Amino acid sequence: MLTVTDLSVSYGAISALGGISFTIEQGAIVTLIGGNGAGKTTTLRTISGLLRPKAGRIEFLGADITRLPAHQIVARGLCHVPEGRMIFSNLTVDENLAMGAYLQHDKELIAKNRDYVFSIFPRLKERIKQMAGTLSGGEQQMLAIGRALMGSPKFLMLDEPSLGIAPRLISTIFEKIVEINRNHGITILLVEQNANLALEVSSSAYVLETGRIVMHGPSRQLRTDPQLKATYLGG
Amino acid sequence: MSELLQQLLNGLSLGAIYALIALGYTMVYGVLRFINFAHSDVFMVGAFIGYYMGKLVPEHTLWGGLAVLGAAMVGCALLGMTIERLAYRPLRGAPTLNVLITAIGVSLLLEYTGQVFFGAAPRNFPAVFPVRSFSLGGVIVSSNQLIVIAVSVVLMVVLQFIVYRTKIGTAMRAVSLNPKAAVLMGVNNDVVISFTFGLGSALAAAGGILYALNYPSIDPLMGVMPGLKAFVAAILGGIGNIPGAALGGLILGTVETFVAGSEWSTYKDAIAFAILIIILLFRPAGLLGKFTVEKV
Numbered sequence: 001m002l003t004v005t006d007l008s009v010s011y012g013a014i015s016a017l018g019g020i021s022f023t024i025e026q027g028a029i030v031t032l033i034g035g036n037g038a039g040k041t042t043t044l045r046t047i048s049g050l051l052r053p054k055a056g057r058i059e060f061l062g063a064d065i066t067r068l069p070a071h072q073i074v075a076r077g078l079c080h081v082p083e084g085r086m087i088f089s090n091l092t093v094d095e096n097l098a099m100g101a102y103l104q105h106d107k108e109l110i111a112k113n114r115d116y117v118f119s120i121f122p123r124l125k126e127r128i129k130q131m132a133g134t135l136s137g138g139e140q141q142m143l144a145i146g147r148a149l150m151g152s153p154k155f156l157m158l159d160e161p162s163l164g165i166a167p168r169l170i171s172t173i174f175e176k177i178v179e180i181n182r183n184h185g186i187t188i189l190l191v192e193q194n195a196n197l198a199l200e201v202s203s204s205a206y207v208l209e210t211g212r213i214v215m216h217g218p219s220r221q222l223r224t225d226p227q228l229k230a231t232y233l234g235g
Numbered sequence: 236m237s238e239l240l241q242q243l244l245n246g247l248s249l250g251a252i253y254a255l256i257a258l259g260y261t262m263v264y265g266v267l268r269f270i271n272f273a274h275s276d277v278f279m280v281g282a283f284i285g286y287y288m289g290k291l292v293p294e295h296t297l298w299g300g301l302a303v304l305g306a307a308m309v310g311c312a313l314l315g316m317t318i319e320r321l322a323y324r325p326l327r328g329a330p331t332l333n334v335l336i337t338a339i340g341v342s343l344l345l346e347y348t349g350q351v352f353f354g355a356a357p358r359n360f361p362a363v364f365p366v367r368s369f370s371l372g373g374v375i376v377s378s379n380q381l382i383v384i385a386v387s388v389v390l391m392v393v394l395q396f397i398v399y400r401t402k403i404g405t406a407m408r409a410v411s412l413n414p415k416a417a418v419l420m421g422v423n424n425d426v427v428i429s430f431t432f433g434l435g436s437a438l439a440a441a442g443g444i445l446y447a448l449n450y451p452s453i454d455p456l457m458g459v460m461p462g463l464k465a466f467v468a469a470i471l472g473g474i475g476n477i478p479g480a481a482l483g484g485l486i487l488g489t490v491e492t493f494v495a496g497s498e499w500s501t502y503k504d505a506i507a508f509a510i511l512i513i514i515l516l517f518r519p520a521g522l523l524g525k526f527t528v529e530k531v
Binding site: 048050069070071079082086087090091098099100147 | 406412
């Protein structure tokens with residue numbers, strides 16, 4: 001579904017990604033793990049068109065999207081839930097969801113998606129008229145995911161959905177991520193610092209270190225890898 | 236008492252014009268975070284479009300006046316979008332200072348191109364709307380004041396509707412809050428920014444026509460002073476805040492008119508600006524603005 005080939009990105013003279021390649025099959029949950037500054041967020045931002053690569057190629061559903069403007073990439077069904085959530089704080093929950101459906105013109109589909117979002121995150125329905133900035137961290141993350149679902153995505157990229165969220169909400173959000181994948185066949189690329197959690201919900205994983213992929217394989221296998229255990233899984 | 240009401244009426248109608256111009260400054264600041272100094276010259280071009288259109292329609296008719304108003308608004312909307320496309324879009328991502336200097340350049344370009352085409356000598360703006368006066372319990376209400384107030388109210392209600400009830404308006408607010416997140420929703424920010432310039436410029440044009448109806452001597456530098464006052468009004472209300480710009484305009488116009496009608500009339504601008512300074516000392520983000528730390 002998504003094929004990334006030899007992708008290199010740099011910020012000025014500093015190289016952030018040094019030629020990474022990976023493939024994601026339709027229907028999978030794939031995770032990208034690695035420490036701070038490994039290039040995880042850079043990878044997602046380049047795929048969604050927020051950053052321009054220095055070299056390499058990104059193919060989505062068989063089409064080259066490497067040089068497309070970000071808003072046209074979303075239109076193809078590839079949706080990015082950015083790090084820090086980036087909800088519209090001075091818009092209501094309802095208006096945030098409406099922005100998620102910006103490219104949708106079918107009113108019935110929008111209503112259906114809204115119902116679905118409320119069914120997985122009932123908390124959002126209770127807060128529908130509230131300014132999004134007044135929500136808790138966990139609720140804002142629900143809103144960010146819900147907002148992405150409003151656009152009927154085929155492929156969802158989630159950047160650090162556990163960041164800054166109360167521990168008891170983290171498991172809820174991860175359950176919902178799995179549910180979205182199972183019930184709607186939405187392919188998911190998950191970026192996480194919490195490697196344990198990420199390997200638990202994903203089917204396969206890539207490990208990124210200073211802009212290079214150093215390891216990849218089925219998540220179940222990586223969970224027992226001694227080297228990975230020592231570095232990322234706390235022994 | 237009737238003198239007070241009279242001055243209040245005069246002040247509000249001047250303030251409504253400032254408000255219309257201030258809205259353009261504040262909306263553009265909202266989406267691009269810079270002050271479009273050329274905005275006051277779009278106001279001037281609006282008055283000149285009205286001047287030439289006014290020759291094509293019979294004087295003293297309501298439909299003629301509205302046609303002039305509409306033509307100026309459409310003309311300036313196109314002008315504003317063209318300015319954005321040619322001068323500001325190539326600078327997207329450049330430091331704000333570069334864009335500000337460009338804006339001053341565009342402003343000078345419009346002013347002096349205006350002098351080439353229209354001449355520097357003031358011209359007399361035609362009375363396109365019907366002119367009458369009414370006396371209401373000692374307060375003299377001119378039809379021009381009624382037109383100013385009616386047109387401003389209608390335009391602000393329409394603006395409010397666009398910004399808070401339509402998809403493009405929600406997108407404008409989203410771009411203003413977080414342009415990157417808006418792109419990730421599939422919003423083409425260039426389209427939204429262009430629309431914002433069109434909307435703001437159309438309001439400036441309406442301001443230009445209404446101003447020219449009340450002060451019918453127009454010249455290519457006529458935008459400078461009202462433009463500055465409207466800019467101050469936008470800051471006063473809280474830059475980037477739409478109701479704030481309207482409120483700031485009304486306050487500034489009213490204060491200026493009251494001072495002009497008093498024994499300190501020579502100092503009317505000084506006092507108006509002194510009030511601005513005092514308000515900003517106590518509320519640095521403006522009356523309706525929220526204090527936020529600029530992110531680096």
